[in-house]
Amino acid sequence: MPAGFWTASDQLRDALDERHMGRVIAAYRNHPHHTVLLSQEMVAGWMGITQTQLSRIESGEPVTDLTKLIRWAEVLCIPEDLLWFKLPRPRPSEAPPAPVGSPTASAVPGILGVPLTDSAGPPADPYRVIAHVGEVVIVAIDRRTFLAGSGAGFLVGGAVMPLASYQQVAPEAIEYLAAQLDGYYRAEAALGPHTVIPSVLVQQELIRQFLRVARGPERHALLRTSVAYAGLMTWLYQDAGDLVSASHWANQALELAHRVGDTQLVRHALTNKAMICTDQQDGPGTLDLTSAALTDGNGLCAKVRVQAMQQTAHGYALIGDRRGADYALDKAAALLVRVDDDYPWFNACRRTPGYIEVQRATCYNRLGLGREALPLWEQVISALPATARRDKGVYQARQATSHAQAGNPEAAADAVTHAVTVARETSSARLRQELHGVWHHLTPWHDHETGRQVKAQLATL
Numbered sequence: 001m002p003a004g005f006w007t008a009s010d011q012l013r014d015a016l017d018e019r020h021m022g023r024v025i026a027a028y029r030n031h032p033h034h035t036v037l038l039s040q041e042m043v044a045g046w047m048g049i050t051q052t053q054l055s056r057i058e059s060g061e062p063v064t065d066l067t068k069l070i071r072w073a074e075v076l077c078i079p080e081d082l083l084w085f086k087l088p089r090p091r092p093s094e095a096p097p098a099p100v101g102s103p104t105a106s107a108v109p110g111i112l113g114v115p116l117t118d119s120a121g122p123p124a125d126p127y128r129v130i131a132h133v134g135e136v137v138i139v140a141i142d143r144r145t146f147l148a149g150s151g152a153g154f155l156v157g158g159a160v161m162p163l164a165s166y167q168q169v170a171p172e173a174i175e176y177l178a179a180q181l182d183g184y185y186r187a188e189a190a191l192g193p194h195t196v197i198p199s200v201l202v203q204q205e206l207i208r209q210f211l212r213v214a215r216g217p218e219r220h221a222l223l224r225t226s227v228a229y230a231g232l233m234t235w236l237y238q239d240a241g242d243l244v245s246a247s248h249w250a251n252q253a254l255e256l257a258h259r260v261g262d263t264q265l266v267r268h269a270l271t272n273k274a275m276i277c278t279d280q281q282d283g284p285g286t287l288d289l290t291s292a293a294l295t296d297g298n299g300l301c302a303k304v305r306v307q308a309m310q311q312t313a314h315g316y317a318l319i320g321d322r323r324g325a326d327y328a329l330d331k332a333a334a335l336l337v338r339v340d341d342d343y344p345w346f347n348a349c350r351r352t353p354g355y356i357e358v359q360r361a362t363c364y365n366r367l368g369l370g371r372e373a374l375p376l377w378e379q380v381i382s383a384l385p386a387t388a389r390r391d392k393g394v395y396q397a398r399q400a401t402s403h404a405q406a407g408n409p410e411a412a413a414d415a416v417t418h419a420v421t422v423a424r425e426t427s428s429a430r431l432r433q434e435l436h437g438v439w440h441h442l443t444p445w446h447d448h449e450t451g452r453q454v455k456a457q458l459a460t461l
Contacts, residue, residue: 005033006082019084021069022057028076045183046075048176052342071172169214169222177203178225178344184232185348190389192426193240200236204229220260227256227265228345234272238279239390241429246276267293267304268345274311283318290315302338307346309335310359317363325363329356353383358395365398370405370441377402390431393422397434404441409450412442413457420457432461 007013009031015023025047029038044054048071057063069085080087180203188196207226214222230253237246250273257265270293277285293308294300300308309332316324333356339349349355354376361376377399384392400415416438423431435458445451 001033001077003079005031006079008033016082016084018062020062021072022060022063024078025054025072025076026058041182045179047072048172048179050179050182050342050344052340067172169210169218171218171221173210174218174221174225177207178221178228181228181232181344182347182351185235185351186387188236188239189391190387192390192428193236194427197233197236197240200229200232204233223256223260224262224265225344227253227260227269228343230256231268231272231345234276238276239428239430241433243276243279246279247273250276263299264301264304264343267300267308268343271304271308271311274308274315278311278314278318281318283315286311286315286318301341301343302335303341303343303346303349306332306335306339306349310349310356313359313363314366317366320367322363322367322369325367326360329360329363332356332359352388352391353385354380361402362398365401365405368405370402373402374399374406389422390426390428393419393426393428393431394434396422397431397438400438401434401441404438409442409445409448412438413450413454416454416457420461423461435461 006016009027012024012027012031015027025043029040029043039051040054040058041051044051047054049057063069066085070087073083073085073087184196184200204226207222207229210222211219211226230249233249234246234253237243237249250269253272254266254269257269270289274286274289274293277283277289290308290312294305294312297305297308309328313325313328313332316322316328336349336356352358357376357380361373361380364370364373364376377395381392381395381399384395396415396419400412400419403409403412403415416435419431419435422428423435439454439458442451442454446455
């Protein structure tokens with residue numbers, strides 16, 4: 001920011017004088033220098049925390065943890081002469097070796113990535129290789145070297161934090177891992193699963209290595225984060241069409257949730273398994289698992305209940321029970337406004353515009369009620385952001401099914417054309433499956449020109 005940035009805003013100057021970092025961040029986000037307001041979600045991503053956590057920091061009591069204050073000041077590049085604390089500086093005598101990263105290094109989101117070459121050996125002390133994942137090396141660094149200004153470790157908003165010491169896991173690293181989950185879901189929605197799976201596998205391996213040394217609260221936090229990543233892997237492999245791998249990760253999530261002893265996580269993991277049953281067209285199996293997830297539902301947070309209720313609706317749709325599907329979705333819709341928690345998983349219910357409408361339209365397609373689904377698809381697709389590329393393709397394919405059920409073959413073919421383009425770009429098996437399902441619903445027009453056009457489009461996938 002220009003030098004005048006820090007003095008041009010009364011709100012920012014007052015926050016600095018009050019020594020309240022939360023208010024400093026709020027003033028930074030709302031500064032008139034920005035052409036648009038910086039969202040809490042965006043700035044929280046820079047800081048390696050969740051949007052909910054940032055909201056509490058901005059409105060709560062002043063943070064006094066010096067480690068956090070230093071990290072956030074460095075993320076925002078606040079001039080040191082305006083701070084009420086000192087920023088650490090490396091001592092020349094402790095200058096570390098050259099950073100592991102180099103112009104030829106390959107970066108994987110969230111970690112320091114170093115490609116393996118024939119001439120590359122393990123990093124010299126104070127770096128320690130803790131795992132190899134494909135072409136990526138995960139490196140641990142001792143705290144002394146990190147404080148001396150090393151370039152190794154997590155990169156968060158331009159600031160560096162240590163991956164781990166030889167004896168313990170840095171709490172900041174765990175916070176950062178949890179904060180990245182939403183970004184991976186967004187990346188998958190834009191790019192499809194295959195570009196995201198390798199990076200998430202690296203993060204999973206990193207968590208597994210951390211669990212070898214983590215103890216006490218850090219271990220508990222890591223286990224909770226591992227459940228969330230296992231749930232993410234379940235979804236990614238579902239979208240990639242690999243239900244065997246998806247089932248493996250769903251089982252991992254359920255086991256880890258039991259190890260944590262968190263009822264919310266256990267029920268979340270059960271609903272993830274129900275999602276796989278839905279993909280397998282197993283309505284009774286879906287209902288078995290969601291019924292287990294909703295046992296003693298009054299003790300569950302709103303997010304878990306929404307997740308389980310919308311999946312229950314799909315189970316009812318698969319067995320042809322419209323009344324049951326509508327009832328479950330109405331209950332989920334009523335709970336949606338109450339979703340407010342720090343869990344870093346199943347944020348689709350908050351992130352996806354028209355989330356309940358998407359589920360209802362999909363259930364109506366399963367029930368053969370395409371004509372009733374069409375206005376819902378129009379509403380949902382028009383509200384999607386440009387970044388939801390994969391989701392838009394899936395919804396357009398489902399919209400094509402609705403048009404076919406409603407007897408509109410030309411409109412169905414037009415929706416297929418748009419969805420096929422997205423399918424080629426994202427390699428989403430879920431989207432390809434949806435598109436091939438459209439062909440079944442176009443059976444009356446297979447020998448017509450419209451049917452031949454759709455068949456030719458599908459043949460390119």
